[in-house]
Amino acid sequence: MGSTTYKTTPLFGGALVSDLPERFADVSKIRQVPDNQEVYIDKDGFTSIIFDITERVGPPGSSLEEDGKALTTHLEDLVGSDVDTVKVWNTTETEFTNLDKDIPAYTLIATQTPKPDETRGRTAAPDFTAIILTLLRLERESTDILITINVPHIKGEYDEDEVDLALGKQGELIGDAVEYAARIWSSFKVLDWNLFNEI
Template sequence: MSTFKSTELFGGALVADLPSTFSDISTIRQVPDHQEIYLDPNGFTNVIIEVNQRVPAEDASTDMEALKYHFKDIVATETDEVKFWSEDTASLTKMPDTPAFVLFATTHPVEGDNRAKDDFTGIMLILIRLEKQTTDILVAVNVPHIPGEYEKDTINLDQQKIGPHLEAGLAIRKHILETFEVKDWSLFAADE
């Protein structure tokens, strides 16, 4: 089981516990200003935190539609087969009145995609909706499954057998839900 550490995001405006072994990608490559990316140096799992403009009601009339809207924005659905396994409301332990939603999906490269290096990627999303700030915070825990790096017989998603890598990813998502907090509301331009 991973150990976690409190991690300041966006200059300390946001805080969440992330696995203590994960590294900030911005120390080795440029990352867009609206993102923070942390990578497991001993594997392939990563956590991406994005501060986005809130999806307007005309593009997504429900919160779950907004969650899928963001999902489609981050996944190359034209080159991947996508399967949604679960979606639900969630609770932020430190911000219990803030609407939050979760989704678990997998992407599989389509047959004949010569670029594909992975068998599939598990994607565990958290959407945190800040209506007054017209902001959606998206947290993606991405768990690529690379041939030879996992035991295929440990996974059968149709039978809810997710294997150790996805179990670890879900534990990371759960820990983020328990520890995520906004410390500095001035991060959001529309804050009153």
């Protein structure tokens, strides 16, 4: 653990910037990525980090209840019809070091387990995928920024005895992803607020 090297990475043409693990590759160099997304994937593994600029959901103003609902809405959008296979383990308020303290942000950790009938014949289907989802609510800009770290756990690629979220055991892959998330919270900056008028 802790051997990750980070590099300051410009996102959305440099309008945003964040530290990302050096060994993560920009997916848009390989395939088409929507304009409102930046996707990075671990060259040595299966974990991906996605920045997604979306329209703000929910009524104006901010309350734990409304923001919690927004987080749930985004999670449901993310997993689509698989929502009944998702378990949310915890949700916490999150602080971004370089943003105004009054900008609400939240992070949840969830797992999605494929339905048994979907794994037949698909040998590479993960046992489960951990999702670390951070929601940043920019009310003035009518924008929600989602930062999602997807961590597929593929049989043989992780130590099953090390992962038991019910007992608070995250295992190495999720532990690493939490570290990436914390580094993003401390390094993420908005350099050009006009970005949110354009997307």
